[in-house]
Amino acid sequence: MRGTPLxxxxxxxxxxxFNTLEPVAAEEMIGLWKGSGHPxxxxxxxxxxxxxxxxxxxxxxxxxxxxxxEGDPGKLLAIEPGFFPIRWVVRFAxxxxxxxxxxxxxxxxxxxxxxxxxAFLQQRMDDGVMTAAMVYNRQPxxxxxxxxxxxxxxxxxxxxxxxxxxxKLQKVDSxxxx
Numbered sequence: 001m002r003g004t005p006l007x008x009x010x011x012x013x014x015x016x017x018f019n020t021l022e023p024v025a026a027e028e029m030i031g032l033w034k035g036s037g038h039p040x041x042x043x044x045x046x047x048x049x050x051x052x053x054x055x056x057x058x059x060x061x062x063x064x065x066x067x068x069x070e071g072d073p074g075k076l077l078a079i080e081p082g083f084f085p086i087r088w089v090v091r092f093a094x095x096x097x098x099x100x101x102x103x104x105x106x107x108x109x110x111x112x113x114x115x116x117x118x119a120f121l122q123q124r125m126d127d128g129v130m131t132a133a134m135v136y137n138r139q140p141x142x143x144x145x146x147x148x149x150x151x152x153x154x155x156x157x158x159x160x161x162x163x164x165x166x167x168k169l170q171k172v173d174s175x176x177x178x
Contacts, residue, residue: 010041014166018155021146023131026121029058029145029152032068033169038153042165044089047096051105055169056134063117064134066143069109078114082138086158119143126155145169 035055039045054076057065065078095101117137124133126144134143140159145152156165 008041010039011163014038014040015155015164018146018153018166019127019129021148021153023129024145024147024152026062026123026132028147029121029132029134030060032057032172033152034172035154035167035169038166038168040164040166042163043093044096044156044165045093047089047093047101048167050097050102052102055172058121058134059117062121064119064121065114065117066119066134066136067114071109077109078118079109079112080114080138081118081136081141083112086139086141090158090161 033055035048035053037045037049052070054068054070057068057076057078059065067079067081068076069079071077089096119134119136121132121134123130124135124142124144126133126146129146132145134145134154136142142157144155144157146155147153150170152169152171154167154169156167158165
């Protein structure tokens with residue numbers, strides 16, 4: 001694990017906080033969710049926002065669109081995460097926070113469209129607590145979810161990496177998007 005002692009301390013503090021949150025049932029996740037990063041000292045902090053990440057969508061059959069991005073006004077586009085090996089995303093995260101990255105991604109975005117759902121929901125143990133988790137189909141990633149009032153927080157766990165990326169999700173009325 002690379003990083004500064006301050007990043008490690010921040011990661012530990014946020015992990016302790018996350019573990020105090022309430023578990024979530026997978027069925028509660030069904031619907032459309034607006035996401036945003038929760039600064040945690042992870043290399044990916046700020047990358048998704050720069051690329052206009054919208055959030056996630058969970059279907060009644062427990063399948064999921066793991067990465068939804070804003071496309072044309074009022075339109076969402078599900079991206080296939082398999083196009084971006086997570087270890088490369090982490091390694092080049094500094095570029096991912098730049099204007100040239102946004103320009104390149106906006107050009108490539110239509111070509112990266114997912115052909116079907118890209119993950120699935122299930123209940124999994126997370127630090128001794130059974131909670132909803134989203135397992136990516138083509139990446140070694142599991143997102144665990146916990147609740148604090150009407151906000152769901154997520155913790156992205158990449159196999160073989162001790163660092164965690166944290167984010168929050170708020171449910172959206174999908175009728176608003178057309």
